[in-house]
Every structure is written in C-alpha cells, then in structure tokens.
Amino acid sequence: MVAPGPPAFVRLAAHPLRWDLLTVLARGDHRVRELVSLLGQPQNLVSYHLRLLREAGLVTATRSGFDGRDSYYHLDLDRCADAFAAAGARLHPVLRPAPSATAPGRRRISVLFVCSGNTARSPMAEALLRHRAGDLVEVASAGTRPGSQLHPEAGRVLRSDFGLDLSGHRPRHVDAVAGQRFDRVITVCDRAREACPEFPERAHWSIPVPSDARFHDTAAEIDTRVRHLLPVLAADLT
Known part of the structure; x- marks a missing residue:
C-alpha cells in the first residue's frame, strides 16, 4: 500500500520562501526585519510563513535581551534533523542518515x-x-x-x-x-x-x-x- 502523500515536513519545507527562511536561520538567529531585508519579501508574507514554521516546531522565537519589543527567530536543528530522518525513512530505510564524522583538516x-x-x-x-x-x-x-x-x-x-x-x-x-x-x-x-x-x-x-x-x-x-x-x-x- 502506498503512503498517502509526502510527509508534513516535506510539504512544509518545499515552499520556496519557507525553504529560504530555513536556510537563512540555519546560519544564525535573525529578527523579522532582517529576514525581510535578506529575502526581499514583504513583512506580512515573511511573518505568515514564520508562523507556520513555528507551529510546526521548527522555529522558535525569543524576546531580545537588548530591546524587549523585538524578537529573534531561531531554527531548531534537532527538530529539523528528526524531520529529515523521518521523511527519508518513509521513502526507504536505507535513507536513514549515517552518523557524521568530524572531517580532518590541514589547519585549525x-x-x-x-x-x-x-x-x-x-x-x-x-x-x-x-x-x-x-x-x-x-x-x-x-x-x-x-x-x-x-x-x-x-x-x-x-x-x-x-x-x-x-x-x-x-x-x-x-x-x-x-x-x-x-x-x-x-x-x-x-x-x-x-x-x-x-x-x-x-x-x-x-x-x-x-x-x-x-x-x-x-x-x-x-x-x-x-x-x-x-x-x-x-x-x-x-
């Protein structure tokens, strides 16, 4: 029996703007106005998709310690990793991620x-x-x-x-x-x-x-x- 459609995480992350938000937040925490500037999208649209990511538990928000009227958005990478792994396993067990190893380097x-x-x-x-x-x-x-x-x-x-x-x-x-x-x-x-x-x-x-x-x-x-x-x-x- 074929599973009914892609997992929720795949459907959520497949939207171009939500994927861009995930990508930017993977590099560090940002305020809404910074995300608007980085992505070149209207604030209401960015806020809407941030809300969907927060409801899915992939993104969290904390009040700024500098200006309590503002918030920083943070990507929960553990939740993303679990969602990626679950999505891959839905397709085939071989797609479960192997443990990562620290790459050797020539310099520090x-x-x-x-x-x-x-x-x-x-x-x-x-x-x-x-x-x-x-x-x-x-x-x-x-x-x-x-x-x-x-x-x-x-x-x-x-x-x-x-x-x-x-x-x-x-x-x-x-x-x-x-x-x-x-x-x-x-x-x-x-x-x-x-x-x-x-x-x-x-x-x-x-x-x-x-x-x-x-x-x-x-x-x-x-x-x-x-x-x-x-x-x-x-x-x-x-």
Whole structure:
C-alpha cells in the first residue's frame, strides 16, 4: 500500500520562501526585519510563513535581551534533523542518515564568541566548543563591556554538567582581539550583537541572560548549538 502523500515536513519545507527562511536561520538567529531585508519579501508574507514554521516546531522565537519589543527567530536543528530522518525513512530505510564524522583538516578554524560581560555565555561557549571540537578549532571569547570575573554559576554548572574547569577564565574586552583574524565570530547575547565591532563571517545566537536558576538550561542550549556548529566548521576545512 502506498503512503498517502509526502510527509508534513516535506510539504512544509518545499515552499520556496519557507525553504529560504530555513536556510537563512540555519546560519544564525535573525529578527523579522532582517529576514525581510535578506529575502526581499514583504513583512506580512515573511511573518505568515514564520508562523507556520513555528507551529510546526521548527522555529522558535525569543524576546531580545537588548530591546524587549523585538524578537529573534531561531531554527531548531534537532527538530529539523528528526524531520529529515523521518521523511527519508518513509521513502526507504536505507535513507536513514549515517552518523557524521568530524572531517580532518590541514589547519585549525578560529572562532570567537562575544557577549556583553564575557562572564557567562561567551566563556561557556568557548569552553564547550573547545571540549567538543578538540584540535579542530582555536577558540576564544571576549565582551563588549567585560565584567571583573567569571559568574560563579557559569563555572559551577560547566563543572557539574560537563566536567569542565573555567577557573582560569579572565574577562576581556573585544578590543583586545580586534587585530586577530577569526574565521567565525558568534555573538551570544543580543546586547553584544548591537555593540560588537564588525567582523567578517559574523553570526548571532540569541541566548537570554541566564538567571541563577537557569544556568543549566543555558549551558544545555549553548552545547546544542555548539554541536550543530561542528559539522559547519568541518565543512570549512574540506
């Protein structure tokens, strides 16, 4: 018996504008007006298709930590991966994706994470990428308005959840690394995105300011994004 039509994900992603939205959001988080500019489509049309992607659970929205009247849209790559896998398996079991491997490279990719204080989100991202990527990357972090010391909850959570030691981290200003070349610069808070100097290959992860009770969730979200970044960095080496 033939299955009744393509899976819902295939029907959803097959629309040209929705596919373009997925493609742009796969590279980083954006506000609606930025998506309108990037895609050259009317705002009402972009908002309509974003709503459909949100209802399907593929895209989420978070209030900007810089301007609470605005929102950043984020692509849930885990949900997309599950949907792709399920769609392929519907066609034939052989199309289930094989586990990906980190591609060997001749050089190391350099990555800079930036947040406001360089006391929590950016040092957590730095430590997690170094932990996940090993020799694949040279990674650093900095802040647009650095604090005096690492947030104690950032150190405690990374130690308890991932076995990582951040005791040697000292916050620094992004100006301290302005003369260095980075293959990728990723801002991990909305305020830093607005204040960060222009770097080539800059992307944004809209990660809210963590309260003491939410540091475990923040660390888990950053780790998920870091794991999704790894195949992108591996592809840069091929």
